Amino acid sequence: MTTATLDSTRTRSRAAARRRIRRDLLKHLGLCAFVLLMLYPLVWMIASSLKPDHLVLTEPGLIPSEITFDNFVEGWHALNRPFSVFFLNSLVVTVGSIIGNLFSCSLTAFALARLEFRMRRVYLAITLVSVMLPMHVLVIPQYIFFSQFDLVNTYYPLLVPKFLATDAFFIYLMVQFIRTIPRDLDRAAWIDGSGPFRTFWYVILPLMRPALVTTTIFTFIWTWNDFFVPLIYLTSPKMFTVPVALNSMVDSESQGGVGMLFAMSLVSLLPVLIFFAVAQKQLIRGIATTGLK
Numbered sequence: 004m005t006t007a008t009l010d011s012t013r014t015r016s017r018a019a020a021r022r023r024i025r026r027d028l029l030k031h032l033g034l035c036a037f038v039l040l041m042l043y044p045l046v047w048m049i050a051s052s053l054k055p056d057h058l059v060l061t062e063p064g065l066i067p068s069e070i071t072f073d074n075f076v077e078g079w080h081a082l083n084r085p086f087s088v089f090f091l092n093s094l095v096v097t098v099g100s101i102i103g104n105l106f107s108c109s110l111t112a113f114a115l116a117r118l119e120f121r122m123r124r125v126y127l128a129i130t131l132v133s134v135m136l137p138m139h140v141l142v143i144p145q146y147i148f149f150s151q152f153d154l155v156n157t158y159y160p161l162l163v164p165k166f167l168a169t170d171a172f173f174i175y176l177m178v179q180f181i182r183t184i185p186r187d188l189d190r191a192a193w194i195d196g197s198g199p200f201r202t203f204w205y206v207i208l209p210l211m212r213p214a215l216v217t218t219t220i221f222t223f224i225w226t227w228n229d230f231f232v233p234l235i236y237l238t239s240p241k242m243f244t245v246p247v248a249l250n251s252m253v254d255s256e257s258q259g260g261v262g263m264l265f266a267m268s269l270v271s272l273l274p275v276l277i278f279f280a281v282a283q284k285q286l287i288r289g290i291a292t293t294g295l296k
Contacts, residue, residue, distance in 0.1 A: 045272075052266040059261045071262075075270070078263030081252055082240065086267060089248040090274075093227055096161050096244055100226040101219050103165025104173055108218065109211065111168040112177030113203045117189060127178070133171045138231075146235060160236040173218045180214040181207060216285040224275055245271045 051059045052074055054067045062068060079086045114120075115127045149160040168174060184207060192202040208215075230246035237243055243251065249271065252264055 048265050048269055052262060052269050054262055056260065056262045059265070074262035074266035078252070078260075078267040078270075081260065081263055081267070082248060084241065086248070086270070088241065089243055089245045090271075092242055093244040093246075096158055096233070097223055097226045099158070099162040100165045101222045103162060104170055104218055104222045105215055107166050107168035108170060108173040109177055109208065109215065110203070112174050112181055113199075113207055115174070116178045116181040117186075117203075117207070118199060130171045130174055134175065142235065149236065155236055156238045156242065157236075158242070161232060170222075173221070176217065177211065177214045180211060184210050213285065216282065220279070220282050220285070223278055227275055 046065055050065045050067055053070045053072070054062065055069055055071050055073075058067065058069060082089075111130075115123060115130070145160065145164075146155075149155055154160055188206050188210075189202055192206045197205065228246060229244075230250065233244045233247050234250070237247060240248075240251065249264065249267060252260070252267060
Protein backbone atom coordinates (compact mmCIF):
# COMPACT_ATOMS: atom_id res chain seq x y z
CA MET A 4 0.00 0.00 0.00
CA THR A 5 1.44 3.34 -1.04
CA THR A 6 2.00 6.30 1.24
CA ALA A 7 -0.69 8.31 -0.54
CA THR A 8 -3.23 5.55 0.04
CA LEU A 9 -2.32 5.35 3.74
CA ASP A 10 -2.65 9.11 4.10
CA SER A 11 -6.02 9.06 2.36
CA THR A 12 -7.26 6.26 4.64
CA ARG A 13 -6.12 8.10 7.75
CA THR A 14 -7.76 11.31 6.54
CA ARG A 15 -11.06 9.51 5.98
CA SER A 16 -10.81 7.85 9.40
CA ARG A 17 -10.16 11.17 11.12
CA ALA A 18 -13.05 12.80 9.23
CA ALA A 19 -15.37 9.93 10.20
CA ALA A 20 -14.24 10.21 13.83
CA ARG A 21 -14.89 13.96 13.82
CA ARG A 22 -18.38 13.42 12.36
CA ARG A 23 -19.09 10.79 15.00
CA ILE A 24 -17.94 13.14 17.77
CA ARG A 25 -20.11 15.97 16.42
CA ARG A 26 -23.10 13.64 16.14
CA ASP A 27 -22.62 12.39 19.70
CA LEU A 28 -22.15 15.94 20.97
CA LEU A 29 -25.38 17.10 19.31
CA LYS A 30 -27.19 14.08 20.70
CA HIS A 31 -26.02 14.79 24.24
CA LEU A 32 -26.84 18.48 23.93
CA GLY A 33 -30.35 17.58 22.78
CA LEU A 34 -30.78 15.18 25.69
CA CYS A 35 -29.54 17.81 28.14
CA ALA A 36 -31.98 20.35 26.72
CA PHE A 37 -34.81 17.84 27.03
CA VAL A 38 -33.84 17.10 30.66
CA LEU A 39 -33.80 20.81 31.48
CA LEU A 40 -37.23 21.20 29.87
CA MET A 41 -38.63 18.31 31.93
CA LEU A 42 -37.07 19.57 35.16
CA TYR A 43 -38.17 23.18 34.73
CA PRO A 44 -41.59 22.77 36.45
CA LEU A 45 -39.94 21.08 39.45
CA VAL A 46 -37.25 23.75 39.70
CA TRP A 47 -39.90 26.47 39.39
CA MET A 48 -41.93 24.87 42.17
CA ILE A 49 -38.86 24.74 44.43
CA ALA A 50 -38.13 28.41 43.72
CA SER A 51 -41.78 29.38 44.31
CA SER A 52 -41.89 27.54 47.63
CA LEU A 53 -39.06 29.78 48.85
CA LYS A 54 -40.75 33.05 47.81
CA PRO A 55 -43.21 35.16 49.81
CA ASP A 56 -46.79 34.97 48.53
CA HIS A 57 -46.70 38.38 46.87
CA LEU A 58 -43.72 37.35 44.72
CA VAL A 59 -44.87 33.89 43.58
CA LEU A 60 -46.99 35.10 40.67
CA THR A 61 -45.42 38.52 40.14
CA GLU A 62 -41.83 37.29 39.89
CA PRO A 63 -41.69 34.40 37.38
CA GLY A 64 -37.91 33.98 37.49
CA LEU A 65 -36.17 30.94 38.97
CA ILE A 66 -33.91 32.96 41.27
CA PRO A 67 -35.94 34.49 44.15
CA SER A 68 -35.16 38.08 45.05
CA GLU A 69 -36.33 37.30 48.59
CA ILE A 70 -36.06 33.89 50.27
CA THR A 71 -38.26 32.73 53.14
CA PHE A 72 -38.93 29.37 54.82
CA ASP A 73 -42.19 30.51 56.38
CA ASN A 74 -44.18 28.67 53.71
CA PHE A 75 -42.96 25.32 55.04
CA VAL A 76 -43.63 26.24 58.67
CA GLU A 77 -47.10 27.68 58.03
CA GLY A 78 -48.08 25.01 55.50
CA TRP A 79 -47.21 22.22 57.93
CA HIS A 80 -50.02 23.41 60.24
CA ALA A 81 -52.33 25.00 57.66
CA LEU A 82 -55.16 22.45 58.09
CA ASN A 83 -55.42 22.67 61.91
CA ARG A 84 -53.30 19.53 62.33
CA PRO A 85 -49.69 18.65 61.49
CA PHE A 86 -49.08 17.59 57.92
CA SER A 87 -47.41 14.48 59.34
CA VAL A 88 -50.92 13.11 59.98
CA PHE A 89 -51.58 13.03 56.24
CA PHE A 90 -48.17 11.50 55.60
CA LEU A 91 -49.00 8.72 58.05
CA ASN A 92 -52.39 8.15 56.39
CA SER A 93 -50.78 7.91 52.95
CA LEU A 94 -48.14 5.57 54.35
CA VAL A 95 -50.80 3.23 55.79
CA VAL A 96 -52.72 3.11 52.51
CA THR A 97 -49.57 2.73 50.42
CA VAL A 98 -48.02 -0.05 52.50
CA GLY A 99 -51.34 -1.90 52.66
CA SER A 100 -51.73 -1.60 48.89
CA ILE A 101 -48.21 -2.92 48.31
CA ILE A 102 -48.79 -5.94 50.55
CA GLY A 103 -52.15 -6.62 48.92
CA ASN A 104 -50.80 -6.44 45.37
CA LEU A 105 -47.75 -8.58 46.13
CA PHE A 106 -49.87 -11.25 47.81
CA SER A 107 -52.88 -11.44 45.51
CA CYS A 108 -51.26 -10.69 42.15
CA SER A 109 -48.41 -13.16 42.65
CA LEU A 110 -50.82 -15.98 43.59
CA THR A 111 -53.08 -15.19 40.65
CA ALA A 112 -50.15 -14.98 38.24
CA PHE A 113 -48.81 -18.34 39.44
CA ALA A 114 -52.20 -19.96 38.90
CA LEU A 115 -52.55 -18.53 35.39
CA ALA A 116 -48.98 -19.30 34.38
CA ARG A 117 -48.42 -22.72 35.92
CA LEU A 118 -51.61 -24.52 36.99
CA GLU A 119 -53.71 -26.43 34.51
CA PHE A 120 -57.45 -25.92 34.93
CA ARG A 121 -60.46 -25.45 32.71
CA MET A 122 -60.80 -22.10 30.91
CA ARG A 123 -57.40 -20.92 32.12
CA ARG A 124 -56.73 -19.11 28.85
CA VAL A 125 -60.15 -17.49 29.01
CA TYR A 126 -59.48 -16.15 32.49
CA LEU A 127 -56.12 -14.82 31.37
CA ALA A 128 -57.75 -13.10 28.39
CA ILE A 129 -60.38 -11.54 30.66
CA THR A 130 -57.61 -10.31 32.93
CA LEU A 131 -55.81 -8.67 30.02
CA VAL A 132 -59.00 -7.09 28.71
CA SER A 133 -59.68 -5.59 32.14
CA VAL A 134 -56.46 -3.57 31.76
CA MET A 135 -58.22 -1.55 29.07
CA LEU A 136 -61.31 -1.00 31.23
CA PRO A 137 -61.35 2.60 32.55
CA MET A 138 -61.37 2.82 36.33
CA HIS A 139 -64.18 5.38 36.22
CA VAL A 140 -66.57 2.74 34.87
CA LEU A 141 -66.33 0.88 38.18
CA VAL A 142 -66.53 3.86 40.51
CA ILE A 143 -70.32 4.00 40.98
CA PRO A 144 -70.86 0.22 41.46
CA GLN A 145 -67.96 0.02 43.91
CA TYR A 146 -69.16 3.06 45.84
CA ILE A 147 -72.68 1.61 46.15
CA PHE A 148 -71.21 -1.71 47.29
CA PHE A 149 -69.00 -0.21 50.00
CA SER A 150 -71.66 2.27 51.13
CA GLN A 151 -74.13 -0.58 51.68
CA PHE A 152 -71.61 -2.18 54.04
CA ASP A 153 -71.07 1.19 55.76
CA LEU A 154 -67.40 1.27 54.78
CA VAL A 155 -67.30 4.82 53.38
CA ASN A 156 -64.85 7.08 55.23
CA THR A 157 -62.66 4.08 56.05
CA TYR A 158 -59.56 2.69 54.38
CA TYR A 159 -61.28 -0.58 53.44
CA PRO A 160 -62.42 0.64 49.99
CA LEU A 161 -58.82 1.60 49.25
CA LEU A 162 -57.25 -1.63 50.52
CA VAL A 163 -59.72 -4.48 49.98
CA PRO A 164 -59.53 -4.40 46.13
CA LYS A 165 -55.74 -4.73 46.36
CA PHE A 166 -56.11 -8.06 48.18
CA LEU A 167 -58.49 -9.31 45.47
CA ALA A 168 -56.01 -9.02 42.56
CA THR A 169 -57.80 -6.18 40.79
CA ASP A 170 -54.61 -4.69 39.26
CA ALA A 171 -54.43 -6.70 36.05
CA PHE A 172 -51.26 -4.93 34.91
CA PHE A 173 -49.23 -6.51 37.71
CA ILE A 174 -50.81 -9.92 37.10
CA TYR A 175 -49.74 -9.82 33.48
CA LEU A 176 -46.28 -8.60 34.50
CA MET A 177 -45.82 -11.54 36.86
CA VAL A 178 -47.30 -14.07 34.44
CA GLN A 179 -44.73 -13.06 31.84
CA PHE A 180 -41.94 -13.35 34.39
CA ILE A 181 -43.04 -16.76 35.71
CA ARG A 182 -43.08 -18.09 32.14
CA THR A 183 -39.32 -17.43 31.96
CA ILE A 184 -38.70 -19.74 34.93
CA PRO A 185 -37.95 -23.34 33.79
CA ARG A 186 -40.76 -25.79 34.48
CA ASP A 187 -38.19 -28.39 35.52
CA LEU A 188 -38.04 -26.64 38.89
CA ASP A 189 -41.78 -27.18 39.37
CA ARG A 190 -41.54 -30.84 38.36
CA ALA A 191 -38.64 -31.42 40.75
CA ALA A 192 -40.64 -29.90 43.60
CA TRP A 193 -43.70 -32.02 42.74
CA ILE A 194 -41.56 -35.16 42.68
CA ASP A 195 -40.34 -34.27 46.18
CA GLY A 196 -43.98 -34.09 47.31
CA SER A 197 -44.64 -30.35 47.20
CA GLY A 198 -48.15 -29.19 46.43
CA PRO A 199 -49.00 -26.13 44.33
CA PHE A 200 -48.78 -23.67 47.22
CA ARG A 201 -45.49 -25.04 48.58
CA THR A 202 -44.07 -24.98 45.05
CA PHE A 203 -45.15 -21.37 44.69
CA TRP A 204 -43.87 -20.32 48.11
CA TYR A 205 -40.50 -22.09 48.16
CA VAL A 206 -39.59 -22.34 44.46
CA ILE A 207 -41.32 -19.71 42.32
CA LEU A 208 -41.70 -16.78 44.72
CA PRO A 209 -37.98 -16.42 45.60
CA LEU A 210 -37.17 -16.30 41.87
CA MET A 211 -39.76 -13.58 41.24
CA ARG A 212 -37.81 -10.88 43.07
CA PRO A 213 -37.36 -8.52 40.06
CA ALA A 214 -41.08 -8.66 39.22
CA LEU A 215 -42.02 -8.19 42.88
CA VAL A 216 -39.72 -5.17 43.19
CA THR A 217 -41.21 -3.65 40.04
CA THR A 218 -44.72 -4.17 41.42
CA THR A 219 -43.69 -2.59 44.71
CA ILE A 220 -42.26 0.52 43.02
CA PHE A 221 -45.22 1.11 40.72
CA THR A 222 -47.73 0.46 43.50
CA PHE A 223 -45.94 2.89 45.79
CA ILE A 224 -45.83 5.68 43.21
CA TRP A 225 -49.40 5.20 41.95
CA THR A 226 -50.95 4.84 45.41
CA TRP A 227 -49.03 7.70 46.99
CA ASN A 228 -50.06 10.05 44.17
CA ASP A 229 -53.64 8.76 43.87
CA PHE A 230 -56.15 11.55 44.36
CA PHE A 231 -59.40 10.39 42.77
CA VAL A 232 -60.21 7.27 44.82
CA PRO A 233 -59.36 8.71 48.29
CA LEU A 234 -61.34 11.84 47.43
CA ILE A 235 -64.45 9.71 46.83
CA TYR A 236 -64.29 7.54 49.95
CA LEU A 237 -62.62 9.73 52.58
CA THR A 238 -64.75 12.49 54.07
CA SER A 239 -63.13 13.09 57.46
CA PRO A 240 -60.13 15.48 57.35
CA LYS A 241 -58.22 13.41 59.90
CA MET A 242 -58.20 10.48 57.42
CA PHE A 243 -57.12 12.44 54.35
CA THR A 244 -54.14 11.23 52.37
CA VAL A 245 -51.53 13.71 51.14
CA PRO A 246 -53.12 14.51 47.71
CA VAL A 247 -56.56 15.07 49.28
CA ALA A 248 -55.00 17.25 51.99
CA LEU A 249 -53.28 19.36 49.33
CA ASN A 250 -56.61 19.79 47.58
CA SER A 251 -58.17 20.92 50.87
CA MET A 252 -55.35 23.40 51.25
CA VAL A 253 -56.23 24.86 47.85
CA ASP A 254 -59.84 25.31 48.96
CA SER A 255 -58.97 26.78 52.33
CA GLU A 256 -56.25 29.06 50.96
CA SER A 257 -58.03 30.14 47.78
CA GLN A 258 -57.41 33.79 48.62
CA GLY A 259 -53.72 33.30 49.35
CA GLY A 260 -51.15 30.86 50.65
CA VAL A 261 -49.88 29.88 47.21
CA GLY A 262 -46.37 29.59 48.58
CA MET A 263 -47.59 27.20 51.31
CA LEU A 264 -49.23 25.03 48.65
CA PHE A 265 -46.00 24.81 46.65
CA ALA A 266 -44.02 24.10 49.81
CA MET A 267 -46.26 21.21 50.88
CA SER A 268 -46.40 19.89 47.32
CA LEU A 269 -42.62 19.79 47.31
CA VAL A 270 -42.56 17.99 50.65
CA SER A 271 -45.10 15.44 49.41
CA LEU A 272 -42.90 14.68 46.38
CA LEU A 273 -39.82 13.87 48.45
CA PRO A 274 -40.84 10.28 49.42
CA VAL A 275 -41.57 9.42 45.78
CA LEU A 276 -38.31 10.92 44.53
CA ILE A 277 -36.24 9.22 47.23
CA PHE A 278 -37.98 5.88 46.75
CA PHE A 279 -37.52 6.01 42.97
CA ALA A 280 -33.86 7.07 43.26
CA VAL A 281 -33.10 4.17 45.59
CA ALA A 282 -35.00 1.53 43.61
CA GLN A 283 -34.53 2.64 39.99
CA LYS A 284 -31.94 -0.07 39.23
CA GLN A 285 -34.30 -2.76 40.47
CA LEU A 286 -37.11 -1.21 38.43
CA ILE A 287 -35.10 -1.30 35.19
CA ARG A 288 -33.92 -4.84 35.91
CA GLY A 289 -37.46 -6.02 36.65
CA ILE A 290 -38.91 -4.55 33.45
CA ALA A 291 -36.01 -5.89 31.36
CA THR A 292 -36.15 -9.43 32.72
CA THR A 293 -39.93 -9.55 32.45
CA GLY A 294 -39.69 -9.11 28.70
CA LEU A 295 -37.26 -11.99 28.22
CA LYS A 296 -38.44 -15.21 26.58
